[in-house]
Amino acid sequence: MSEAIALPRVEEEARPRPAVRRVLGLSRDAWPRILMPLIIGIASLGAWETAVRVNEVPPWIVPAPSVIWATLLRDWHTLSVSLWITLQITFAALASAAGLGLLLAILFAQSKWIELSLFPYAVVLQVTPIVAIAPLIIIWVDDVRLALLICAWIVAFFPILSNTTLGLNSADHNLRDLFRLYRASRVQELFLLRLPAAMPLFLAGLRISGGLALIGAIVAEFVAGTGGRSSGLAYRILEAGYQLQIPRMFAALFLICVTGIVIFLVLGFVQHLLLRHWHESAVRREG
Amino acid sequence: MEKRFRNGTLALRGVDLDIGRGDFLSLLGPSGCGKSTLLRILAGLIEPSAGSLDWPMAVHDSRGAAKPKLGFVFQEPTLLPWATALANVALPLRLEGMARSEREHRAATALARVGLAGFETAYPRALSGGMKMRVSIARALVTSPDILLMDEPFAALDEITRFRLNNDLLSIWQEAGFTVVFVTHSVFESVYLSERVVVMAARPGRVVREIAIAAPYPRDEAFRTSAEYAALCRTVSLCLGEAIAA
Structure with a gap:
């Protein structure tokens, strides 16, 4: 092998990267994806504003977007504190869901018996409505923050567990044979084959869970908020409802939506960064 | 048998x-x-x-079992899609626990042997079917089976x-x-x-x-x-x- 003569280099060329035309730093076909939803959004807001003004709808029924925006700026201090609390719970829930979901999925992949015995209970946890058990958790757990975190975690963790379990088991059978042929250890097989193979599904699960963690946090806050023991964005909504401060309710709602969208986009970007070299979902189609 | x-x-x-x-x-x-x-x-x-x-001709390994060194080429190229051509070819050596520089050197030699010098950093999806099969053959050859x-x-x-x-x-x-x-x-x-x-x-x-x-x-x-x-x-x-x- 050492004094091997190399074959002449293969003439075929690797598929050339298509030249991407850029406008203001973004590729040309990225623009419609940004502009079209933006146009629709602005048009709807304009229609809303006009309808409210023309019909003189009072702000405690439907506030105009301009009023909501003004309220958002005016109450930014209170709202931002609440937003920060909700964000902390959401990210803590997402991180622990990702960590524990991944660990549990790895455990499942190591032993069919563990998977068979535990997976049904994960399903039970998933199908139990969080609104129904949130009051119990809030009663049982003294620390409100921790109670909220547990609620959000329960909602967020299942997609990661089920997706990663599927991903770990979906490694190509020939590749598994190859690893066996070269006498790879279980750890080697896990890190060099199964985990990378599970990556696309894990990330897809993470993207679903990102939104769910936020929903879980909000729902739990609502439940806790009715007891007056919370201070996140959902509590602001409840509070504003009691006080008939409808514009503030909308402002808080707006912040929740924006948070959800940002989480979705950030996780999508992470997914793209990690998979762009190899996975079909992250590779631009040519032609 | x-x-x-x-x-x-x-x-x-x-x-x-x-x-x-x-x-x-x-x-x-x-x-x-x-x-x-x-x-x-x-x-x-x-x-x-x-x-x-x-x-009969095989060397006895540490456990005393006579087994020759094998290389296996599957019907499909069976490459790790997330790894470069070089990393794919170096995989068997990596599983043996060989040091990085040594295994990459050998993998590069094996790639050159199958006519793929210069494609070390290419990912499988950027390669044609024939080239993927060449990578697969290089991977089988890299351990000198x-x-x-x-x-x-x-x-x-x-x-x-x-x-x-x-x-x-x-x-x-x-x-x-x-x-x-x-x-x-x-x-x-x-x-x-x-x-x-x-x-x-x-x-x-x-x-x-x-x-x-x-x-x-x-x-x-x-x-x-x-x-x-x-x-x-x-x-x-x-x-x-x-x-x-x-």
């Missing part, structure tokens, strides 16, 4: 083969004749139900690419001198490549006949168009026809 699957199917019956060091042997037969099963038994991926494999087991490696490729890979495989084999066991369902490919064609029949899988292909190496396009080649293909075809009818 025999192989019976757990569902009771007898996949192989009374297979008795002698493979010499440095041989180029083809297993030829219809689908379901157990040629892939035989190859997987040789690879140690499955155990025979009866009979045994002897490796005693035996190269190939399971219909070129079946999914177009004919032009297949001819080129046939020639390249022959030149690598002649220079390195390892043993090749090549599973195929193509009469022409088996005659072109091998010193010996083992014709197999199905249900149950068994060896029907061994045909020696005496033509000298190096074989090239002149051989592919010679009357001798045509005659050999005819012989093997007839034999295969009988095997299918039997």
Whole structure:
């Protein structure tokens, strides 16, 4: 092998990267994806504003977007504190869901018996409505923050567990044979084959869970908020409802939506960064 | 040697083969004749139900078991899609625990050997089918195996690419001198490549006949168009026809 003569280099060329035309730093076909939803959004807001003004709808029924925006700026201090609390719970829930979901999925992949015995209970946890058990958790757990975190975690963790379990088991059978042929250890097989193979599904699960963690946090806050023991964005909504401060309710709602969208986009970007070299979902189609 | 699957199917019956060091042997037969099963038994991926494999020439490993170094090429390229060509070829060495610089050096050499110098950093999806198969062959060669087991490696490729890979495989084999066991369902490919064609029949899988292909190496396009080649293909075809009818 050492004094091997190399074959002449293969003439075929690797598929050339298509030249991407850029406008203001973004590729040309990225623009419609940004502009079209933006146009629709602005048009709807304009229609809303006009309808409210023309019909003189009072702000405690439907506030105009301009009023909501003004309220958002005016109450930014209170709202931002609440937003920060909700964000902390959401990210803590997402991180622990990702960590524990991944660990549990790895455990499942190591032993069919563990998977068979535990997976049904994960399903039970998933199908139990969080609104129904949130009051119990809030009663049982003294620390409100921790109670909220547990609620959000329960909602967020299942997609990661089920997706990663599927991903770990979906490694190509020939590749598994190859690893066996070269006498790879279980750890080697896990890190060099199964985990990378599970990556696309894990990330897809993470993207679903990102939104769910936020929903879980909000729902739990609502439940806790009715007891007056919370201070996140959902509590602001409840509070504003009691006080008939409808514009503030909308402002808080707006912040929740924006948070959800940002989480979705950030996780999508992470997914793209990690998979762009190899996975079909992250590779631009040519032609 | 025999192989019976757990569902009771007898996949192989009374297979008795002698493979010499440095041989180029083809297993030829219809689908379901157990040629892939035989190859997987040789690879140690499955155990025979009866009979045994002897490796008289093999070095004894630390556990005292005689096992030659194997290289395996699957029907599909079977590459890690998330790893570069270089990392894919270096994989067997990585599993052995070889240091990074050493294994990358060897992998680069193996890639150059199959004509893919300069494609080290390419990801599999950017490579054509033929190039992916070359990477797969480089990966099998990187450990300097005693035996190269190939399971219909070129079946999914177009004919032009297949001819080129046939020639390249022959030149690598002649220079390195390892043993090749090549599973195929193509009469022409088996005659072109091998010193010996083992014709197999199905249900149950068994060896029907061994045909020696005496033509000298190096074989090239002149051989592919010679009357001798045509005659050999005819012989093997007839034999295969009988095997299918039997």
